Amino acid sequence: MPTIQDLLEKKDYVITDGAMGTLLFSAGLEQGDPPEIWNLKHPERVAEVHQVYLEAGSQIILTNTFGGSRLRLALHNAESQAAAANQAAAQILRKVADQSSQEVIVAGDMGPTGEILAPYGELAFQDAKEVFKEQAAALIAGGVDLIWIETMSDLEEVRAAVEGTREVSSDIPIVTTMTFDTHGRTMMGVTPEQAFETLSGFGATALGGNCGNGPEEIIEVITKMRTFDQDSILVAKANAGIPELVQGKAVYRASPETMADYAIQSYKAGARVIGACCGSTPDHIAAITKALSNFSKQ
Amino acid sequence: MNDDINITQMETPELLELIQDDLYEGLADEVAASVNELLAREMTPYEVLNQGLVAGMDIVGADFRDGILFVPEVLMAAKAMKAGMAILRPLLVETGAPQMGTLVIGTVKGDIHDIGKNLVSMMMEGAGFNVINLGINTNVDAFLEAIREHKPEILGMSAMLTTTMPYMAVVIEALEQEGLREQLLVLVGGAPLNDAFAEEIRADAYCRDAAVGVETAKKMLAIKRGQLN
Numbered sequence: 001m002p003t004i005q006d007l008l009e010k011k012d013y014v015i016t017d018g019a020m021g022t023l024l025f026s027a028g029l030e031q032g033d034p035p036e037i038w039n040l041k042h043p044e045r046v047a048e049v050h051q052v053y054l055e056a057g058s059q060i061i062l063t064n065t066f067g068g069s070r071l072r073l074a075l076h077n078a079e080s081q082a083a084a085a086n087q088a089a090a091q092i093l094r095k096v097a098d099q100s101s102q103e104v105i106v107a108g109d110m111g112p113t114g115e116i117l118a119p120y121g122e123l124a125f126q127d128a129k130e131v132f133k134e135q136a137a138a139l140i141a142g143g144v145d146l147i148w149i150e151t152m153s154d155l156e157e158v159r160a161a162v163e164g165t166r167e168v169s170s171d172i173p174i175v176t177t178m179t180f181d182t183h184g185r186t187m188m189g190v191t192p193e194q195a196f197e198t199l200s201g202f203g204a205t206a207l208g209g210n211c212g213n214g215p216e217e218i219i220e221v222i223t224k225m226r227t228f229d230q231d232s233i234l235v236a237k238a239n240a241g242i243p244e245l246v247q248g249k250a251v252y253r254a255s256p257e258t259m260a261d262y263a264i265q266s267y268k269a270g271a272r273v274i275g276a277c278c279g280s281t282p283d284h285i286a287a288i289t290k291a292l293s294n295f296s297k298q
Numbered sequence: 299m300n301d302d303i304n305i306t307q308m309e310t311p312e313l314l315e316l317i318q319d320d321l322y323e324g325l326a327d328e329v330a331a332s333v334n335e336l337l338a339r340e341m342t343p344y345e346v347l348n349q350g351l352v353a354g355m356d357i358v359g360a361d362f363r364d365g366i367l368f369v370p371e372v373l374m375a376a377k378a379m380k381a382g383m384a385i386l387r388p389l390l391v392e393t394g395a396p397q398m399g400t401l402v403i404g405t406v407k408g409d410i411h412d413i414g415k416n417l418v419s420m421m422m423e424g425a426g427f428n429v430i431n432l433g434i435n436t437n438v439d440a441f442l443e444a445i446r447e448h449k450p451e452i453l454g455m456s457a458m459l460t461t462t463m464p465y466m467a468v469v470i471e472a473l474e475q476e477g478l479r480e481q482l483l484v485l486v487g488g489a490p491l492n493d494a495f496a497e498e499i500r501a502d503a504y505c506r507d508a509a510v511g512v513e514t515a516k517k518m519l520a521i522k523r524g525q526l527n
Contacts, residue, residue: 031408031462032435067410075410075434114412120373121420153369182368187413189368242489 001145002103003173004206004233004273007059013267013292016060016107016237016275017053018285024049024064034076036068039088046089050096054104056282057289060273061097061104062148063089066111069135071123075114083138090142107148107175108139110161117156120188125160132164146173150237151211151277153179153186155198162202173205175273177235180221181212192224200232208235211277213242215254215262219269226270236271238262240279254279256287263288264295305335317382318354322361324374326381333382343389344396347426351382355425355512363509369417372509376424383426398425399519402444403454404432406465411458414487417508418454425512427452438465438472445478451522452515455501457488467499474500483518487511 209221241253496504505511
């Protein structure tokens with residue numbers, strides 16, 4: 001199985017996947033139901049989403065486990081299925097990757113708990129760590145190549161996720177990205193510079209920004225992080241804009257063409273792991289794949 | 299940080315300013331001590347609430363809106379506010395002073411995003427409101443039941459998805475049919491919303507973020523209660 005560094009030696013950028021939820025909804029997921037339960041209920045439909053991203057050019061694909069922590073699933077009274085849903089998710093994606101002739105990295109996705117850690121909120125650090133440990137253990141048991149911690153706003157929660165992962169595996173690569181959607185910082189006030197320093201200190205293989213208010217925001221984040229050093233692998237995974245109501249209909253501002261342009265801008269700013277987040281589709285990823293390929297030939 | 303400050307020696311206006319500074323710094327014990335001191339000086343609980351705590355949280359809210367403060371500082375300020383409120387609330391009830399009000403809030407059916415909604419809850423509590431948080435994926439029956447039970451002045455609804463935001467209109471129509479709409483301020487929020495959408499579904503206002511939510515709730519309630527024009 002390849003590492004991000006292996007892939008970067010062959011071609012100096014790596015493409016991730018895009019949004020999962022949107023595609024699961026069109027495959028019949030009920031609004032309000034947790035997507036993660038589909039890893040147990042409809043594994044073939046989850047595999048199908050991974051497959052279309054793979055065909056669109058994704059080299060790193062994320063498991064369907066963003067909200068798979070015990071704390072998120074508890075909101076659906078499904079916390080007892082946390083371990084099983086995460087392990088199944090890893091197995092589904094592992095199989096898709098193993099059956100492909102392309103080189104694909106299987107990334108075990110962990111999103112925020114949705115709670116705020118003490119002293120600001122109620123969640124104790126140790127409890128958060130246990131929650132992430134359970135999720136990471138299940139993902140690793142299911143065969144993921146690395147752990148992907150994303151959409152974080154609190155550095156302490158990232159630390160809980162990293163330490164929880166490290167209790168399960170001392171050497172599995174970890175990628176961490178935060179969401180800088182509030183006046184250029186994360187919701188908890190973390191600047192890109194602070195994030196870079198702290199996440200590097202955690203020993204992250206790659207780090208950067210994801211989600212947020214759209215492409216422009218992430219390019220700013222990458223530019224700021226890049227000023228620190230030239231060696232770190234930076235990740236840009238922007239939303240396809242914020243959905244806007246136009247004549248009563250919801251539209252994502254960012255077309256595949258816009259996202260392709262964003263991918264080039266991110267690359268120029270120094271990002272080497274590039275993909276998309278909420279609102280994106282395999283069409284966006286295909287456009288990114290094509291644009292980066294054309295750009296690197298110039 | 300106030301070890302060398304003797305609050306009993308301070309003039310009342312200074313002490314009111316100190317409460318505001320301590321709220322800004324999130325110093326719960328210091329806020330509680332100043333509240334007690336002001337009450338001992340025969341200020342009414344209502345005056346302490348408005349001239350001290352509420353005035354202080356207004357500054358916190360404005361700086362949050364402007365990107366000077368972020369969520370951690372605001373939550374610490376809200377905790378300090380709650381320490382003050384713990385002293386004042388029973389006295390306010392006893393003296394029959396007007397309450398800030400009650401908020402029933404939830405993420406609408408079909409939607410499982412709750413960070414923004416929880417932030418609004420915490421900031422509204424910090425501003426002295428009584429908050430009933432119904433959680434995620436809340437259907438119209440759950441909203442109606444909570445409104446009948448808690449008789450709030452304000453209903454807050456949150457949605458993060460374009461596919462779930464229309465459910466807010468379903469709730470508002472049910473409120474109208476049940477004759478509950480008039481008694482409520484309906485505030486809505488979430489990433490894909492805007493003013494036009496709020497107007498279209500006959501909500502009272504769209505609130506861009508938690509700080510704007512608190513500000514709007516206070517202002518519109520005051521207008522409704524005839525305290526402002």
